[in-house]
Amino acid sequence: MITLVRIIFFLLCVAMGKAQNSVPDLNLGQYRLAKDSKFYTSGFAYPVFMDNEIHTQATMGYQFDDNFTMELQNYYDTYRAHDLHRAELELKYYTNNKLYLFSGVAMENVLEKYGQKAPKPQFMLTNGVGYEVKTNMMMETRYDLNINKNKNKAPGKSSMFSVLSKFTF
Secondary structure (H helix, E strand, O other), rough: OOHHHHHHHHHHHHHHHHOOOOOOOOOOOOOOOOOOOOOEEEEEEEEOOOOOOOOEEEEEEEEEEOEEEEEEEEEEEOOOOOOEEEEEEEEEEOOOOOEEEEEEEEEEEOOOOOOOOOOOEEEEEEEEEEEEEEEOOEEEEEEEEEEEHHHHOOOOOOEEEEEEEEEOO
């Protein structure tokens, strides 16, 4: 009897799977940038975790010449108690193929969630140096100078020195 129930369950699953409408593949090739374009984009997102946390990052950049680029970076993170949005505008100067210096401005804003009052946005000056170890691995040291931490009394980060690495695959 149990074997019969398993066979019927399997056949029902197969029948329901076959009943789905097929969706044609999307042609995303039409949205690619030209190979000689100096404009570039990148981004990633982590999966949704247990508390519905989502972490995303997107970058848009323009390469003025072989050594000088400008990037607009956007970070959006959701947490249990609040959401966090950070936007950065950075200028990068490549001293050689792998080593670069950068400087820019950033704005970090805690977004209102569950009716609580969000603090004022924090503005920072960013400076640092980065090194591209391989084509898919980057290491960076950065100093974020919070320029309004005393004025808005926001419970956020103060000026911070950080060491970062990014591995893409």
